[in-house]
Amino acid sequence: MKTIYIPFTYDTFKLVFEDDAFGENFFATFQASSAPPGTIEHTIEVMGSNTIYRLSLDGVPVSNELLRDEAAYRVTTIIGDNICSHVCESICIMHASSVLFDNEVVAFSGVSGSGKTTLSLLFSQYGHYLGDEYAFLDLTSGHLWHERHPYQLKASNAADMISDLSTPEILPVRGEPFGQAYYASLATTNHIKADNKPAKVLKTLVFPHFERSCQRTSVERLPISKLPPFILQSLMGQDSPSALFKRFVQLAANQRIQFLEVCFSNGEDAAEVLYKFVSTKKGALQE
Numbered sequence: 001m002k003t004i005y006i007p008f009t010y011d012t013f014k015l016v017f018e019d020d021a022f023g024e025n026f027f028a029t030f031q032a033s034s035a036p037p038g039t040i041e042h043t044i045e046v047m048g049s050n051t052i053y054r055l056s057l058d059g060v061p062v063s064n065e066l067l068r069d070e071a072a073y074r075v076t077t078i079i080g081d082n083i084c085s086h087v088c089e090s091i092c093i094m095h096a097s098s099v100l101f102d103n104e105v106v107a108f109s110g111v112s113g114s115g116k117t118t119l120s121l122l123f124s125q126y127g128h129y130l131g132d133e134y135a136f137l138d139l140t141s142g143h144l145w146h147e148r149h150p151y152q153l154k155a156s157n158a159a160d161m162i163s164d165l166s167t168p169e170i171l172p173v174r175g176e177p178f179g180q181a182y183y184a185s186l187a188t189t190n191h192i193k194a195d196n197k198p199a200k201v202l203k204t205l206v207f208p209h210f211e212r213s214c215q216r217t218s219v220e221r222l223p224i225s226k227l228p229p230f231i232l233q234s235l236m237g238q239d240s241p242s243a244l245f246k247r248f249v250q251l252a253a254n255q256r257i258q259f260l261e262v263c264f265s266n267g268e269d270a271a272e273v274l275y276k277f278v279s280t281k282k283g284a285l286q287e
Helices: 020-030 068-084 116-126 159-163 230-234 241-255 267-286
Strands: 002-007 012-017 042-049 052-057 060-066 091-101 104-109 128-131 134-138 144-146 151-154 170-175 179-184 202-210 218-222 258-264
Touching: 002 020, 012 020, 012 068, 020 068, 020 170, 042 068, 052 068, 060 068, 068 134, 068 170, 091 116, 091 202, 091 230, 104 116, 116 128, 116 151, 116 202, 116 267, 128 144, 202 267, 218 267, 258 267
Parallel strands: 012 042, 104 202, 202 258
Antiparallel strands: 002 012, 042 052, 052 060, 091 104, 091 128, 091 134, 134 144, 151 179, 170 179, 218 258
């Protein structure tokens, strides 16, 4: 029996497992702490080895007869679900990646397969990659920050990026609707380790749209009245989505947040085009 402790601000997980290979991937991907934290909120047990696993959370069976990548996917889902359960009226959680660019936050939000993680990783060459999956947004101040959570790469549109990573740095996962995908450690990027103190303000929110038939990258500025429908689902909280969205609209007006839709088929080209667009618009706004 082996144990990995995965500390977060809102939840801390004790991952217990029998299969060494299963644990190695998690340790590398989550950059887990080797020392037990003071308080453990949840215990995840993955029992079995080589082929078939069974999974339990806090002593309650979750699933049986899982393959290794299926079990890995379920563990990351459990962690994500618990993180998302902790939110207050002034803080919402967005499904987004983000990059620190010129001391301001550029966030990328979209449905699965939209290319948000791929584009944000490529855009991070112009700044610093902050995080992926779950972004915490303070609806009063506009500060945005992440938990220390791995990012997800999908084999469908990021094969070259996956090939650059060594095996211990990636965690293969499988689950609907993703198909084949990998979780990769933030340590493989120019990630700024979060100190759990939000310090940077969201100024640009990008909605990527990956489409193989897109002939050339296009960047379009969106009025708040034309934001994609999924943004309502992305603003998760304990109160009603409409109330959260109302505060989000007020924040956007106060902070002059710009909303951009990027259609692309080539990620590297899209990152360069977006960089030029954001740099130009930022200079124009400052003038």
